[in-house]
Amino acid sequence: MRVWPIFKKEMRLYFTSPVAYVVLTIFLVIAGYFFYNIFAFFTLASMQSAMNPAMARDMNVTDSVLRPLFSNISVILLLLMPLITMRLFAEERRSGTIELLLTYPVRDGAVLVGKYLAALALYALMLALTLLYPAIVVYFARLEWGPLMTGYVGLLLMGATFIAVGVFASSLTENQIVASITTFGILLIMWIIGWSADSVGGPWGKVLQHLSILERNDNFAKGVLDTKDIVYYVNFIALALLLTLRSLEARRWKG
Amino acid sequence: MIEVQNLTKHYGPVTAIRDVSFRVAPGEIVGFLGPNGAGKTTAMRILSCFMPATSGAARVAGYDVFRQSMEVRRRIGYLPENVPLYTDMRVAPYLDFVAEVKGVGRAERRGRIAEVMERCLITDVQNRLIGKLSKGYRQRVGLAQAIVSDPEVLILDEPTIGLDPRQITEIRSLIKSLAGKHTVILSTHILPEVSMVCTGVVIINKGSIVAQGPIDTLVQQFFPTARVEVEIVGPPAAVRSGIGGIPGVVSVEELAVTNGAGRYVVESSRERDVRGEIFQVAARQQWKLLELKRVGTTLEEVFIRVVAGEQAAEEGGA
Numbered sequence: 001m002r003v004w005p006i007f008k009k010e011m012r013l014y015f016t017s018p019v020a021y022v023v024l025t026i027f028l029v030i031a032g033y034f035f036y037n038i039f040a041f042f043t044l045a046s047m048q049s050a051m052n053p054a055m056a057r058d059m060n061v062t063d064s065v066l067r068p069l070f071s072n073i074s075v076i077l078l079l080l081m082p083l084i085t086m087r088l089f090a091e092e093r094r095s096g097t098i099e100l101l102l103t104y105p106v107r108d109g110a111v112l113v114g115k116y117l118a119a120l121a122l123y124a125l126m127l128a129l130t131l132l133y134p135a136i137v138v139y140f141a142r143l144e145w146g147p148l149m150t151g152y153v154g155l156l157l158m159g160a161t162f163i164a165v166g167v168f169a170s171s172l173t174e175n176q177i178v179a180s181i182t183t184f185g186i187l188l189i190m191w192i193i194g195w196s197a198d199s200v201g202g203p204w205g206k207v208l209q210h211l212s213i214l215e216r217n218d219n220f221a222k223g224v225l226d227t228k229d230i231v232y233y234v235n236f237i238a239l240a241l242l243l244t245l246r247s248l249e250a251r252r253w254k255g
Numbered sequence: 256m257i258e259v260q261n262l263t264k265h266y267g268p269v270t271a272i273r274d275v276s277f278r279v280a281p282g283e284i285v286g287f288l289g290p291n292g293a294g295k296t297t298a299m300r301i302l303s304c305f306m307p308a309t310s311g312a313a314r315v316a317g318y319d320v321f322r323q324s325m326e327v328r329r330r331i332g333y334l335p336e337n338v339p340l341y342t343d344m345r346v347a348p349y350l351d352f353v354a355e356v357k358g359v360g361r362a363e364r365r366g367r368i369a370e371v372m373e374r375c376l377i378t379d380v381q382n383r384l385i386g387k388l389s390k391g392y393r394q395r396v397g398l399a400q401a402i403v404s405d406p407e408v409l410i411l412d413e414p415t416i417g418l419d420p421r422q423i424t425e426i427r428s429l430i431k432s433l434a435g436k437h438t439v440i441l442s443t444h445i446l447p448e449v450s451m452v453c454t455g456v457v458i459i460n461k462g463s464i465v466a467q468g469p470i471d472t473l474v475q476q477f478f479p480t481a482r483v484e485v486e487i488v489g490p491p492a493a494v495r496s497g498i499g500g501i502p503g504v505v506s507v508e509e510l511a512v513t514n515g516a517g518r519y520v521v522e523s524s525r526e527r528d529v530r531g532e533i534f535q536v537a538a539r540q541q542w543k544l545l546e547l548k549r550v551g552t553t554l555e556e557v558f559i560r561v562v563a564g565e566q567a568a569e570e571g572g573a
Contacts (some may be wrong), residue, residue, distance in 0.1 A: 005355040009341075012352075016384075017343045096339030100400070103303045104356045105328040251306055 002106045006114025007121075010088070014122055019087065027080055027126050034072040035133045038065055043140075061137060062147040062223065069133065070151045070221040077159055078191065082183035084122060085166025086176040088115045089248075093174035108248045112241060116167055123159045127152065147223030154220020157233040158213065162187055164240035171247040187213070256281040256408060256438040257302065262311035264297050271297040273462040275311070279455075282435045286449035287442040288558060289459035295442040296336055296412055298459070302440070303333040303410050316407050329358065332401030336412040338393055342386030346377060346396055349385060350403055357404035367403060374429060375399040390417040398426065402433070409433065411441040415448060427452050446555040456554065458561055466561045474552045477560050480505050480522040482550040483530055488516045489542030495519070497536045503527035516545055 014020040042064045049055040092098035101111060137143055162183075169182040194212030197205040209215065216229045257279040264271045272294035279285045289295050301308050302315055304324045312319060318326040341349055350368045359367055372378045375395040380388060385396060394417055401409055414430065415423045431452055433439055443449060449456055450470060458466040466473055487494055494517060495507045503523045510518040523529045530547055537544040 002356055002358075005352055008355075009344075009352045012348060013341065013343050016345070095342070096335065096337055097341060098339075099300070099305055099335045100333065100339055103305050103328055103331070103333050104353070105325055105358060106356055107325075 003110050003114045006111055007118050010115050010118030020122055023080055023084055024126055028129055030076050031073055031130055035069055038068050061141050062144050065137060066147060066151055067221045074158060074217050078187055081162040082166050082180040085119050085163055086170055086180035088167055089171040090174050090176045090179045108245060112244055119163045120160055127155055150223050150225050151221045154217050158217055161233050161236045164237040168240045168244040171244045256316060258314040260312045262308045262313055265309045270462055275464055277457045277467050279438055279440055281438050283455060284434045284439040284453045286453035286456045287440055288456055293459045294462040299410050299412050303331060304328050330407045332406040332409045334397045334401045334411045334414055338397035340385045340393060340396060344385055345382055346385060347381040350399055353400040354403045359404050371399045371403045391422045394418055409437050409439045413443055414441055446558055450554045460562050470554055473557050477557045478552045481525045483521045484548050484550050485519045485533055486516055486546035487537055487542045487544055491517050498533055501529050501532045503529055
């Protein structure tokens with residue numbers, strides 16, 4: 001498996017074009033803005049609760065800062081992640097480079113994994129830079145390390161899922177905009193699919209509830225590490241990557 | 256080195272190539288000719304393992320392109336028609352990527368890339384973004400990526416398109432220098448190029464092979480007569496019958512008459528050189544012989560005759 005050269009090439013392409021810098025900057029600016037507001041509100045609430053001890057009983061950093069921060073970050077990701085993945089296969093198809101890439105002695109699977117890991121690495125870098133926010137919190141308040149860690153594991157898994165969906169959408173078309181909108185559409189539907197659970201009701205309602213991404217992330221942010229959630233994400237990723245592989249192989253049988 | 260047997264490829268209802276068979280011996284450079292849309296690119300895509308044929312078999316370097324695709328891919332260098340390159344990468348890192356993917360070891364990679372850049376005359380642009388290069392340079396970067404792993408077989412789809420005349424000469428001599436060590440199949444529209452570079456040709460038209468073999472053999476097959484061009488001052492009718500009387504002459508055709516000097520094309524059997532006798536006839540009749548030269552048959556004429564003949568046969572059949 002020659003994954004490494006593909007991975008390196010994709011990373012190089014992210015950073016020789018402006019894509020990575022723009023996405024990183026915008027992500028950090030927006031996430032920072034959210035963090036500032038959430039933390040400022042928490043500070044204000046803490047001062048008020050100093051006068052009202054009854055109120056202080058329910059206040060902690062995990063619930064008041066981390067959970068809202070993580071949930072806000074996941075919304076930004078919903079919007080930004082399609083922009084990271086849209087190029088991966090669509091651009092190769094548009095420019096024709098895929099014809100060379102797929103005649104080099106690498107398996108389709110290695111190409112896919114290399115590209116997937118490159119997008120994942122860029123995302124991990126984005127997340128790593130947000131560690132600055134908890135670092136600021138630690139300076140002023142007492143932080144619970146468990147929920148912080150599970151929160152980040154949750155974000156990483158969710159992002160990994162978004163990327164898998166994005167890679168799949170990118171393999172379907174040679175138009176990056178189509179790839180990005182398709183990714184966003186799939187993700188948004190998976191996000192809110194639980195909303196109709198109540199009106200559908202019964203076993204199907206349960207299924208819809210189970211399919212929803214929204215439900216998953218809050219568990220991690222609360223500090224709950226449930227295998228059910230991990231299995232959900234892993235299944236989701238595996239399915240998307242498998243479909244991508246099929247879509248790459250389509251050229252072999254398409255007449 | 257390349258063996259193609261009864262290869263057929265359908266795109267839905269359209270047949271791109273039909274029952275194509277040919278072989279290329281090791282070390283040969285074979286030109287793949289045909290009008291636009293004849294199926295050249297399709298055949299090359301199949302040979303390069305990019306897509307499978309509908310039926311038939313192709314072996315490259317002894318391996319089946321469909322069942323042993325990885326083995327084939329390790330042994331080929333491919334340059335697609337439109338030279339797809341990563342425009343956001345710089346030349347040297349791009350070649351490093353290709354070499355690594357193709358399995359050139361870390362130790363030899365640097366030297367290998369320097370050598371290939373030298374040969375393809377791109378050393379001076381190695382730190383430039385590929386997207387900022389001119390068409391000629393991109394073409395040569397494309398060629399560099401094909402030969403960077405020193406593959407046994409090279410599949411080049413229109414390697415000199417878009418180059419200026421000086422670059423064309425340079426790339427041709429580069430391709431020529433590959434002969435012997437590498438087996439090359441290249442498609443092109445430029446027929447003189449084939450005569451200059453290739454040892455053999457395969458002519459394809461409307462998806463089927465219409466002629467193949469060494470260039471000399473094809474010329475003799477489709478043009479059984481030798482031709483001589485003469486310019487003589489003399490009465491045209493007498494000149495025609497005079498030269499026509501020489502044994503071995505098949506026909507005398509008048510091209511033009513200017514200021515009493517007529518130009519004629521004399522066709523004769525290949526076994527006899529009739530130039531001496533033409534001179535003698537002219538001397539005897541006291542015609543002024545202004546010019547007498549042998550006219551070689553170009554591949555272009557063969558190509559036109561083959562492709563046009565094919566068309567005529569088809570129209571006659573229909």
